[in-house]
Amino acid sequence: MTIEYPSPSWRDYELIDSGNGQKLERFGQYIMIRPEPKALWNSSLSADEWHRRAHTEFKAGAGFSKAGKEDSGTWNMLRKMQEQWLVGYQGRSEDGSDGLDFKLRLGLTSFKHVGVFPEQAPNWDFIYRNVLKIKQKQAEKPKVLNLFAYTGAASLAACAAGAEVTHLDSVKQVVTWARGNMEYSRLDNIRWIIEDAMKFAKREARRGNLYQGLILDPPAYGHGPDGEKWKLDECLFELLRSCAEILAPQNSFMVLNLYSNGYSAVLADTLVKCAFGSRISKADISYGELVLKDSFGKALPLSVFARLIF
Numbered sequence: 001m002t003i004e005y006p007s008p009s010w011r012d013y014e015l016i017d018s019g020n021g022q023k024l025e026r027f028g029q030y031i032m033i034r035p036e037p038k039a040l041w042n043s044s045l046s047a048d049e050w051h052r053r054a055h056t057e058f059k060a061g062a063g064f065s066k067a068g069k070e071d072s073g074t075w076n077m078l079r080k081m082q083e084q085w086l087v088g089y090q091g092r093s094e095d096g097s098d099g100l101d102f103k104l105r106l107g108l109t110s111f112k113h114v115g116v117f118p119e120q121a122p123n124w125d126f127i128y129r130n131v132l133k134i135k136q137k138q139a140e141k142p143k144v145l146n147l148f149a150y151t152g153a154a155s156l157a158a159c160a161a162g163a164e165v166t167h168l169d170s171v172k173q174v175v176t177w178a179r180g181n182m183e184y185s186r187l188d189n190i191r192w193i194i195e196d197a198m199k200f201a202k203r204e205a206r207r208g209n210l211y212q213g214l215i216l217d218p219p220a221y222g223h224g225p226d227g228e229k230w231k232l233d234e235c236l237f238e239l240l241r242s243c244a245e246i247l248a249p250q251n252s253f254m255v256l257n258l259y260s261n262g263y264s265a266v267l268a269d270t271l272v273k274c275a276f277g278s279r280i281s282k283a284d285i286s287y288g289e290l291v292l293k294d295s296f297g298k299a300l301p302l303s304v305f306a307r308l309i310f
Helices: 047-053 118-137 153-160 172-184 197-207 232-246 265-282
Strands: 002-004 013-019 022-027 030-035 056-060 073-077 084-092 098-107 143-147 164-169 191-194 213-216 221-223 229-231 253-258 284-293 299-309
Touching (some): 013 284, 030 047, 098 153, 098 172, 118 153, 118 253, 118 284, 118 299, 143 153, 153 213, 197 232, 229 232, 232 265, 265 284
Parallel strands (some): 002 284, 030 056, 143 164, 213 253
Antiparallel strands (some): 013 022, 084 098, 253 299, 284 299
16 A cells, blocks of 8 residues: 655645644645644644635534535635636656646635645546556557546546546536636647436446546545436445446556545455456556645545556
8 A cells, every 4th residue: 555645846736734623725826724624633833823824714614624524615815815716737757857737727616625636646647657658559549538527637637648538527517617727738639528427437338438547536425417316335336347347458547536534545445356356467456545744744644546557
């Protein structure tokens, strides 16, 4: 099992401090205070220092910081800032040279999110590297499917490396947001789909369509555009089995990312191995945690992953 952190070459994000159920973060030129249920320790800086530095603070509904429930809330403006702004992502290649580079439009939403999950940066670099490796082995563009794709950072990573990307999410507004991120990054030719992930994966399996890259970042709960219900505990293994049918047998990869508090990296590893069955013997599989470290050295684990390379 590995623990991975965003590259220090990413200059537009910084976890300044964490503790007392919150985190103090910088996205580009703006600093904000957001709830973080996993920050169970004391902060290193005082509350006064946090508020002196921050531009805005998210105030959530009752029970958010204790249970992690996605209650809506409001932003309390502490200093003047824009409600939407751009940040850049700069990754590093395996040999230390310049790597992945794209832009994201961020914004203050009513659910504390701003349009990017910074701990996902190692997954973006993994996707970018593996698309490049596949391209070296074949003439045609690798096909990559990004399910639950949100505002599209993983889609941009695959596209920037030269993949033919299908970006799927059930929410029209975030697909529109992702399209804007593609345009800000001066990329193109991403295929946009608003649909239920399970329905799409099963239909692709029936049609015999194959992808050389699969990216899954499912929520604990959700709904498709036609009211389809998604519950992680009940649906994830079934979806992974469909993914096993549409992932190409060689020169391919898959990334599974999980945020649910009760899920461990070992569980993600076991799920993937069971879903792929005997095929797993031909795969290079890795699993671990994605972690942010604040400027005082406190490590904040935020998600787990399992990755396959065939």
